[in-house]
Amino acid sequence: xxxxxxxxxxxxxxxxxxxxxxxxxxxxxxxxxxxxxxxxxxxxxxxxxxxxxxxxxxxxxxxxxxxxxxxxxxxxxxxxxxxxxxxxxxxxxxxxxxxxxxxxxxxxxxxxxxxxxxxxxxxxxxxxxxxxxxxx
Numbered sequence: 001x002x003x004x005x006x007x008x009x010x011x012x013x014x015x016x017x018x019x020x021x022x023x024x025x026x027x028x029x030x031x032x033x034x035x036x037x038x039x040x041x042x043x044x045x046x047x048x049x050x051x052x053x054x055x056x057x058x059x060x061x062x063x064x065x066x067x068x069x070x071x072x073x074x075x076x077x078x079x080x081x082x083x084x085x086x087x088x089x090x091x092x093x094x095x096x097x098x099x100x101x102x103x104x105x106x107x108x109x110x111x112x113x114x115x116x117x118x119x120x121x122x123x124x125x126x127x128x129x130x131x132x133x134x135x136x
């Protein structure tokens with residue numbers, strides 16, 4: 001994922017928070033942005049995204065999210081493996097699609113709040129599949 005994609009999504013959420021989006025509405029969006037940030041390929045971009053998310057938390061006036069459940073942690077670990085930049089585009093797409101299938105199984109047994117965040121991870125993985133398919 002490129003920083004420009006993250007930044008576009010970040011600015012939408014930041015604008016919404018600044019114009020009155022409440023915490024209940026913003027929390028799933030911030031979690032989705034965290035997933036997008038984790039998928040950034042450049043370490044410097046990930047650092048910039050982390051700073052942006054801190055600013056967004058400050059604007060929202062909420063503390064960082066509570067510790068993750070074991071199931072949600074599994075989803076993030078699955079994402080970390082899936083977004084690795086090793087292999088051919090076809091291999092990467094296959095790895096991402098396997099991760100999406102495993103993620104769907106995790107979502108089924110998860111708590112509602114975790115399901116929302118896991119769906120955000122799935123959305124990120126789907127975006128990466130689309131980007132890789134477009135490069136072919």
